Amino acid sequence: MQSLCLSASARVRVSIPGPTSPRLARSLSPAEWAPEIPMGSVRRSAPLCCTRGLQEASALDNETYSLINSIEVREWESGKSIDDIAANQGIRIRRHPSTNTPRNILEKIIWDKVIEVSELKKEKPLTLVKETLADAPPARDFVGALKASYERNGVPALIAEVKKASPSKGVLREDFDPVEIAKAYEQHGAACLSILTDEKYFQGNFKILEAVRKAGVQCPLLCKEFIIDSWQIYYARSKGADAVLLIAGVLPDIDIKLMTMECRELGLTALLEVHNERELDRVLNIDGIQLIGINNRDLETFEVDNSITKRLLEGERGEIVRKKGIIVVGESGLFTPDDVSYVQNADVKAVLVGESLIKQNDPGKAIPGLFGKEILQC
Numbered sequence: 001m002q003s004l005c006l007s008a009s010a011r012v013r014v015s016i017p018g019p020t021s022p023r024l025a026r027s028l029s030p031a032e033w034a035p036e037i038p039m040g041s042v043r044r045s046a047p048l049c050c051t052r053g054l055q056e057a058s059a060l061d062n063e064t065y066s067l068i069n070s071i072e073v074r075e076w077e078s079g080k081s082i083d084d085i086a087a088n089q090g091i092r093i094r095r096h097p098s099t100n101t102p103r104n105i106l107e108k109i110i111w112d113k114v115i116e117v118s119e120l121k122k123e124k125p126l127t128l129v130k131e132t133l134a135d136a137p138p139a140r141d142f143v144g145a146l147k148a149s150y151e152r153n154g155v156p157a158l159i160a161e162v163k164k165a166s167p168s169k170g171v172l173r174e175d176f177d178p179v180e181i182a183k184a185y186e187q188h189g190a191a192c193l194s195i196l197t198d199e200k201y202f203q204g205n206f207k208i209l210e211a212v213r214k215a216g217v218q219c220p221l222l223c224k225e226f227i228i229d230s231w232q233i234y235y236a237r238s239k240g241a242d243a244v245l246l247i248a249g250v251l252p253d254i255d256i257k258l259m260t261m262e263c264r265e266l267g268l269t270a271l272l273e274v275h276n277e278r279e280l281d282r283v284l285n286i287d288g289i290q291l292i293g294i295n296n297r298d299l300e301t302f303e304v305d306n307s308i309t310k311r312l313l314e315g316e317r318g319e320i321v322r323k324k325g326i327i328v329v330g331e332s333g334l335f336t337p338d339d340v341s342y343v344q345n346a347d348v349k350a351v352l353v354g355e356s357l358i359k360q361n362d363p364g365k366a367i368p369g370l371f372g373k374e375i376l377q378c
């Protein structure tokens with residue numbers, strides 16, 4: 001262990017374990033593996049690993065050192081804000097309002113989320129959230145459940161979504177009993193469940209996630225949230241989530257790298273959501289990704305186009321996905337057995353379905369209708 005003063009200006013002293021490899025230790029000076037980060041900088045929108053990761057540095061490992069030395073941090077150090085870094089990576093969603101008008105609904109959701117999370121963090125700082133982790137039910141194998149269901153049924157494994165409303169469709173189901181719906185999904189063969197926790201736009205919340213988990217539902221649970229801060233990942237785990245959604249259209253590479261590491265540490269699965277070639281390429285360049293979701297819905301315009309899944313998995317990208325053993329989830333806009341076979345032919349091994357099930361009188365019984373056959377539970 002070495003103690004380094006990372007910021008003279010902010011007098012932040014953190015304890016960082018040095019490189020474990022003696023060769024690495026000889027070849028790197030401490031300043032190289034833990035660069036000076038101006039914590040007191042006016043650039044308030046630093047990458048997560050700078051604003052939070054280093055304050056939590058005692059938990060960092062070697063993998064993280066190479067991360068904090070990465071190009072993205074150098075960019076930030078040289079004066080670029082996270083929004084500039086994101087824009088360089090083709091991300092259109094700005095984390096912080098630079099004008100009063102958001103460009104689209106997703107940007108509005110993110111701006112609101114930044115405020116919501118900062119309030120929640122004041123109420124319950126990360127250290128307190130971490131203290132509750134030990135009481136959380138253990139994380140279950142999300143990817144394992146998807147693979148097993150695919151093997152068993154020969155059709156894409158179902159991640160059935162418990163969602164009361166959406167900004168594009170309004171209220172999807174007035175008579176909404178999330179625990180009953182979750183049980184019905186499980187009974188009719190869903191491999192995993194996706195639980196919306198965003199309150200403002202989807203009328204979800206974390207009580208639903210906790211209640212479903214406490215009701216004894218065995219399917220692993222995806223916390224469907226707009227994650228922009230690591231705090232939300234720890235919070236989701238403390239509430240019983242087995243997986244979290246990370247949206248590449250919102251998160252720059254450096255956040256994805258740090259967050260996927262945190263997920264791994266917590267035993268959570270990260271579902272990386274992409275919507276276009278550039279986002280998929282970014283995600284494929286990040287090590288350790290097991291699960292990618294291709295969202296057929298453009299979250300900026302709400303337009304749905306199932307051919308996006310097919311287009312993204314064609315050619316070289318599909319090859320890389322196969323070589324890396326990544327499971328791909330086809331997301332949104334799936335209503336019929338034809339829709340499901342269309343994405344299955346594109347090499348999708350799982351589907352994420354909300355609207356077409358939740359709107360039916362009996363959402364559980366609607367599952368065989370979606371696949372054209374009964375789905376076997378494990």
Ligand SMILES: O=P(O)(O)OC[C@@H](O)[C@@H](O)c1c[nH]c2ccccc12
Nearest residue numbers: 295331332333334352353354355356
């Ligand atoms: O209801 P649908 O069209 O079956 O879609 C489900 C799911 O894919 C969608 O809810 C979704 C996909 N990615 C998201 C990100 C945030 C909120 C919601 C989503």
